[in-house]
Amino acid sequence: MKKYRVGILGATGTVGQRFIQLLEGHPQFEVTALAASDRSAGKPYAEACAWKLNGAIPESVREIVVVPIEPPLDCDIVFSSLPSSVARETEEAFARAGYPVISNSSSYRMDEDVPLLIAEVNPDHVDLIPEQQKKRGFGKGFIVTNPNCAVVSFAPPLAAIHRKFGIESAVVTTMQAISGAGYPGVASMDIVDNVVPYIAGEEPKVETEAQKILGTLTNGAIEKADFAVSAQCFRVNVLDGHTCAVRVNLAEKATLEDIVAAMKEFPSLGLHSSPARFIDVLDEPSRPQPRLDRDSGNGMTITVGRFFPDTVFDYRFVALSHNTVRGAAGSAILNAELLIDRRMI
């Protein structure tokens, strides 16, 4: 099978490194281009990158010379982990130059004609792409996005509930890992023996993305799901894995067993990066925990637990996912697999 040649924008950053790690040995993709800031351009990747993941830099990319972040790039597909400050302009340039852009940045997530995809939840939203290409005059290029790393933790269990019983409102309190801020990111003096009750720009993203993901595509447009989300976002002293405390009011009555069953029934996809279980319900009273559960399904499973009736809402529970795998690079790769499966690439 011929492999797709992929390029990574922002290849030296925390998420860029995770892309490289997850693409190592991938049956459908081969990394052929690494683009990063001018400071890195011109150097072999192994020299340009301060690798911060467990394990060594894969041999297959060590000698690839980093190039500037602009088209053309020696690849068929572009994965972007650019900071939002530069993503908007650059990703458009790549799409306009004919590349499928699978982006982890926040820039285009809420644009009406751009799919905001969790592959298992709203795969049909890929049908927005022809609309987008026409509207923006993109030719065969396009942009799809994956959600904010905290949203990925709780949107799937909300989707499981929403499909069956509808949702009236949800309240989410997040405890987010330091890797979510990149490198150098969070100063150690800010997080050792501490909790920080503020992540710049995070709460609005967490309050708006789920409704689009759970929305319905009709006549070439997404009608957002009609419920309010309240978000309070905290940074905690954890390397990887965002934990979310969730309360939810349902549109229709359902028992606790109904809710849990809806989680367990939510199918995974049969794609290469799909975990055996998309949502894994843990029964132990002290789970999920980031250190123990973030790598479930190679970091692609959403683990949930502590389902209880709530005193103010209908139900409450805890949801967790790996923020740089399922919450970033892993979801983008799964989206690329979906796009190939749907013959969009």
Add this chain to the structure above:
Amino acid sequence: MKKYRVGILGATGTVGQRFIQLLEGHPQFEVTALAASDRSAGKPYAEACAWKLNGAIPESVREIVVVPIEPPLDCDIVFSSLPSSVARETEEAFARAGYPVISNSSSYRMDEDVPLLIAEVNPDHVDLIPEQQKKRGFGKGFIVTNPNCAVVSFAPPLAAIHRKFGIESAVVTTMQAISGAGYPGVASMDIVDNVVPYIAGEEPKVETEAQKILGTLTNGAIEKADFAVSAQCFRVNVLDGHTCAVRVNLAEKATLEDIVAAMKEFPSLGLHSSPARFIDVLDEPSRPQPRLDRDSGNGMTITVGRFFPDTVFDYRFVALSHNTVRGAAGSAILNAELLIDRRMI
């Protein structure tokens, strides 16, 4: 001025140590008796106790020989930090033997005739004491309690709101420090690079105590405040300081400024352990933080911040207090000062 002689039940534990530290040099109290489990009894305190607080064991208590936890005790007042498993029986024995028992345990908190005191919030609840003495046949002894350490973080700001505008419901997500579990308490392998979504028995306490504290004493009985609290409780990798994410619905309309003003106006008491400000409103977007704010007012101030209108509730904010000072030993000592001031001791 003659000092009251005080005894500490559970003197070698985490909260017992904090009692000793806070009572060092106190103008009204002098530690004269230290009671602990049979394993410690008979040894000088410095030998019996694995001291885990910053700084050395105060000289004044090093040589006090630890005695068993039973009356009589060589003191006028008893502070109890007993585990709830033994507190109920033992504290009653001391009250019955004529000692004022100021307890940090959960055993009696929800008993109808026992004050559950935050000195600044419901000082008039001390008037339950004669009722209690009569009903239980206690003579001059009695029991008063202070709340769960997480409740102390958010009940004061709720009280500020409740007094002026009433409360319909509140949703609290706690991020609690490891010292709250005592010593050895939380295993390091459970909390390093981790969050634990479960604290045994905690959520029910957090959901029920605030309504009693904010209740009204009428005709010798407390009518609880009529609102629901939802609690999800997490253990995080912080030594001291419980952080609470709070959403609240008001009974009457109020602006954000009204809410904040209510916090600032809430008076401190003029007692020895009273902080200059009872509730301190921080304006910086990233505060309060446990490492930076837990020691505010010598650990007796409640710090709050991040007041915003909420998308599901009326308002949201973050509240923090020192769990072994304001949340335990410090509150108990302040309650003793209040009882002296009110001539109950």
Add this chain to the structure above:
Amino acid sequence: MKKYRVGILGATGTVGQRFIQLLEGHPQFEVTALAASDRSAGKPYAEACAWKLNGAIPESVREIVVVPIEPPLDCDIVFSSLPSSVARETEEAFARAGYPVISNSSSYRMDEDVPLLIAEVNPDHVDLIPEQQKKRGFGKGFIVTNPNCAVVSFAPPLAAIHRKFGIESAVVTTMQAISGAGYPGVASMDIVDNVVPYIAGEEPKVETEAQKILGTLTNGAIEKADFAVSAQCFRVNVLDGHTCAVRVNLAEKATLEDIVAAMKEFPSLGLHSSPARFIDVLDEPSRPQPRLDRDSGNGMTITVGRFFPDTVFDYRFVALSHNTVRGAAGSAILNAELLIDRRMI
């Protein structure tokens, strides 16, 4: 190929869990017996064990009913991770009952007739076994041990030097991970924002084991290598991975390049659990680091770096290994593979 049936003594502990994780899918071994304390015996493993490793309990052992720690056991080989307090008597009982006992405990490490093995360093010490069997009247059973988890970090690089240039003395300062103390082990209040300069019983072990490992087997007895080791051992806030600061004086002159070359030349074995590189020399000035390097070679590689001439000794360097893999279960499994290869099993 027929698999050897293996039993694990102390199966519910930290090292026992690591044995199970590493044996999952092993081509030569199949776990058939799990033995643990009376409290666990009689329960299915999944119920008896508080699993603390990343990932779920392997399906293959979940339903195995835990049995008491005594022969007979339904297996061909016994891996022991018993606490040293009970290991001496119990391991002897198993050896006497005919089982090869591959032990991670310290009880027999320094016994003259018991091999203390690092498979790559002193594989010929397995030839002590017939001697041991004869002397102790063991029949076909026997005991082999692997070293203390800190010793495994620095003994291999010392061995590389010793073989070529001899060693006069070595000074080692260890920074050891919390998992080395098992579970619950180190209390979080002891290690968060802290370093503990004391690990009970550790410094003597670290000062004596290397000389036996680097000793010479002649006429059925090991002559220990003749150099002194000084050890200061610290517990640091790291989950896995022991870091050692080492200074060394050589018997013969050698250049820094000679020393480094000796490390790189040290061969790995071709056994299943052998890493591609036994000792991996890292050039970056800030390596090795436990979080980044402990999993090198699936946790079986010793990583070293920061080789410099020293102002007091000849040379200094830093060495690191994964304390529950290379420092415990992984080394024991590799030793079993070696014993099979040498036809001792």
Add this chain to the structure above:
Amino acid sequence: MKKYRVGILGATGTVGQRFIQLLEGHPQFEVTALAASDRSAGKPYAEACAWKLNGAIPESVREIVVVPIEPPLDCDIVFSSLPSSVARETEEAFARAGYPVISNSSSYRMDEDVPLLIAEVNPDHVDLIPEQQKKRGFGKGFIVTNPNCAVVSFAPPLAAIHRKFGIESAVVTTMQAISGAGYPGVASMDIVDNVVPYIAGEEPKVETEAQKILGTLTNGAIEKADFAVSAQCFRVNVLDGHTCAVRVNLAEKATLEDIVAAMKEFPSLGLHSSPARFIDVLDEPSRPQPRLDRDSGNGMTITVGRFFPDTVFDYRFVALSHNTVRGAAGSAILNAELLIDRRMI
């Protein structure tokens, strides 16, 4: 008593903040000038500074407008915590302009005519000042320095030994706190669940400063103490407090009791910032620990423990001090008190 007016260079940094905290309420000094980089200049201190210490910014400095780092400054004495890259030129400019400069920077520490002071250890080195003023044409200004923060932990116990028995060589392995790198300093992703075996430029400083401090001032010049120090320096996951593992060879024989007695006898000074005990010998086997002991003597005491005969050296022990108090701002303030006492200011 008239207070000296003091200015702080680098006032917004980690050590600058510690200067301000320690000078609050000081009987001899009053902060009147705060100098920082151009980015901060012109703003009130409370606005310019990202305060990272426990507790609030002292009221007395909140409104002081930060000025550029150049003379003249509205003060009598200058405390400098400038980064070494700019310290050399700037501190000379201040000395030349007539200010006593008490510096925490490394720039001048090893200059022959500049005292490198630990007030209790080598107070007579202040007699270098007239020499320095003459040689450099400084008028009444001058520069004195305090040592590297790790050196301050182990130089005092070495001094205690050196005075009585002489030292032949010493080997030091440091475990240093993150606050030593300033703010933002160490990235959290580098230190959570980790140890970093490298601190840029640190090992040479640690290997050379002690010999000057323990040197003898004769005929206007310091003759350095004649022994070698070996240093391996590590960053560990601790907020404040540098821990040092020390081995030492003595010039003359001494018993362990002699060594410990020498520590206990080492006198403190009677100055305002002097701790009750300069060197405090702890007997518990697991002390000193940074979290428990760094604040001993308000952060000005050196705590030591774990004295043992060593297998390679004569003796070994562990030493600890607070790196931003005794290791930086506190030592500088004590040096200023000494200079006043010696009538150099």
